Every structure is written in C-alpha cells, then in structure tokens.
Amino acid sequence: MLTNQQLKKYSFFKPLTDERAEAIIASAKTTNIPADTEVLREGQQADNLYLVLEGRLSLAMYVPGRPPEKSIVSTISRGELLGWSALLPGRMWQATARTLKPTRLLVINGAELRALCDRDHETGYSVMKHVLAVVGQRLTESRLQLLDMFAHPDD
Secondary structure, three states: OOOHHHHOOOOOOOOOOHHHHHHHHOOOEEEEEOOOOEEEOOOOEOOEEEEEEEEEEEEEOOOOOOOHHHOEEEEEEOOOEEOHHHHOOOOEOOOEEEEEEEEEEEEEEHHHHHHHHHHOHHHHHHHHHHHHHHHHHHHHHHHHHHHHHHHOOOO
16 A cells, blocks of 8 residues: 555645545555556446546547547546545546556545545545545536537537
C-alpha cells in the first residue's frame, strides 16, 4: 500500500493529516489495468472513487450516431480523480472511462468514503472541496467539447 509520503504527492491527499489520509486508504486497494480496457461504463452503478496513480484514461459520453472515439469529453492522467459520482449514494456513472495506456489506480470504496466523511467532517469537507473542483473542471471541459461537436457536427 502507499505510504503517507507517497500519498502527499497527490493533490487529493495534500490537505489531509496523515491520520485522515490513512483512514481513507485503510480499505482502498491499488489495481493495474492494461491499455484499452473499460474501467467504468456510463449508466452503471457508481461504486468506487479512483485516483490515477499512473497512466491515462479517456472519458466518453454516449452520443447516438457517433462512435465512442468521437464522443470523448475529457482525458484523465496521473494525480486526477475518476468517478466522483460514487460520492453520492445511488448515482450512476456519467461517462465511460477507458484506459489509453497501462494505468495504475487507487480504488476507494464510495460507500466507505461517504461514511468516513459523515463521521469526520474535516475529512468530508476536504474531500468534497477537492471533488467540487474536479466537477467544475469536467463541466467546463464538457461544455467546450459540446461547442466543438456542434461547430463540427460531421467530424
């Protein structure tokens, strides 16, 4: 498992004390995923939050009549979060994520992280503050991608 020193390299963990970071990763696991592998699928139950330790993934949204490679709205790399929907109970994935190259992820159980955030509001505030920044960034990226799709509908 990752040490606190290794975790502090990632902005998600930087504002947390060592004890709070350890509480988050207590039930987390790392996984290695080969290139061109679907990690999560749009419309399926959102269950885990992922931190990209190494690698790169694409996020694509289903658009009728467009192939998935033409529906990519964002890419995610080292240090970024994937799967913010898992922080809200009963949510479904908002996009399909696929590895673009071999990728190593820290997998954090969404239900356990939500329970930790409910018990420890300092951790909850830090997690939600970081995730809100991610959501805002993805919303901006999606808007720009939509503008591009409408500007070039036949591409």
